[in-house]
Amino acid sequence: MKNIKEQMINAELIDPHSWVVRYADYLFTYAVSRLNDEEVAKDLVQETFLAALERLDKFEGNCSEKTWLTAILKYKVIDVYRKKARGLDQEMKKVKNGEEEDEFFYPEEGNWRVEHWPQEMGIEEPDALISKEFMEILQNCMKKLPQLWLAIFTMKHMDEEETSEICSALSVTSANFWVIIHRTKVNLRACLQKNWM
Known part of the structure; x- marks a missing residue:
C-alpha cells in the first residue's frame, strides 16, 4: 500500500x-x-x-x-573522467617522477623561474571574471590540459568535491592529487598570462 x-x-x-x-x-x-x-x-x-x-x-x-x-x-x-584517466599511465609516471617541475621552478631552490614569475592577471576587478572573453580564454586553456588534470581540477574547483572522493573516483593517490592540482594551476596561470594579458 x-x-x-x-x-x-x-x-x-x-x-x-x-x-x-x-x-x-x-x-x-x-x-x-x-x-x-x-x-x-x-x-x-x-x-x-x-x-x-x-x-x-x-x-x-x-x-x-x-x-x-x-x-x-x-x-x-x-x-x-574515469574512462579518460585509465589510459594515462605515462602521464602519471611523469607526475610521479617530477619531470615537468624543472620547467617552472629552480629544482634546487623550489623558487619560480624568472620567466614564470606570477604576474598580475588584469582581472582583479570582480566584474572582469564574468567577461565572456576571459571565460573563452579560460576554456581554451583548460582544453590544453591533460585529461586527468582537467578532471581533477574540475571536480575540485567546479564541483567542489572532497579530495578523498576525487582520489577514489579517479584512482589517484593523495600525493599525486596535490601535485596534479599544483601543476594544473601553474599551467592555467601560464596560459592565461600568455593569452589574456
Missing part, C-alpha cells in the same frame, strides 16, 4: 515530458563546462534523461527534478 502511495506522489512531482524544455540547456551547460566537449555533453544529457526515466521509481521527492537530474549527470561526467 505504501509503495503505491509513494509512486503516486512521485508521479505528481515528476514530469518527464517537460524535462527537455525545462532542463536540457542547463544540463548541457553543466556538462560542457566540465568536459569542454560539446558532442560528449550532448550525449551525456540524453543519457541522463534515459537513466532518469529508467529510475523514475527511485525518485523519492527529497529534492527538485533539476537537482536529481543534475546528480545523475554529475556521475556520468565522473564516468567520462
Whole structure:
C-alpha cells in the first residue's frame, strides 16, 4: 500500500515530458563546462534523461527534478573522467617522477623561474571574471590540459568535491592529487598570462 502511495506522489512531482524544455540547456551547460566537449555533453544529457526515466521509481521527492537530474549527470561526467584517466599511465609516471617541475621552478631552490614569475592577471576587478572573453580564454586553456588534470581540477574547483572522493573516483593517490592540482594551476596561470594579458 505504501509503495503505491509513494509512486503516486512521485508521479505528481515528476514530469518527464517537460524535462527537455525545462532542463536540457542547463544540463548541457553543466556538462560542457566540465568536459569542454560539446558532442560528449550532448550525449551525456540524453543519457541522463534515459537513466532518469529508467529510475523514475527511485525518485523519492527529497529534492527538485533539476537537482536529481543534475546528480545523475554529475556521475556520468565522473564516468567520462574515469574512462579518460585509465589510459594515462605515462602521464602519471611523469607526475610521479617530477619531470615537468624543472620547467617552472629552480629544482634546487623550489623558487619560480624568472620567466614564470606570477604576474598580475588584469582581472582583479570582480566584474572582469564574468567577461565572456576571459571565460573563452579560460576554456581554451583548460582544453590544453591533460585529461586527468582537467578532471581533477574540475571536480575540485567546479564541483567542489572532497579530495578523498576525487582520489577514489579517479584512482589517484593523495600525493599525486596535490601535485596534479599544483601543476594544473601553474599551467592555467601560464596560459592565461600568455593569452589574456
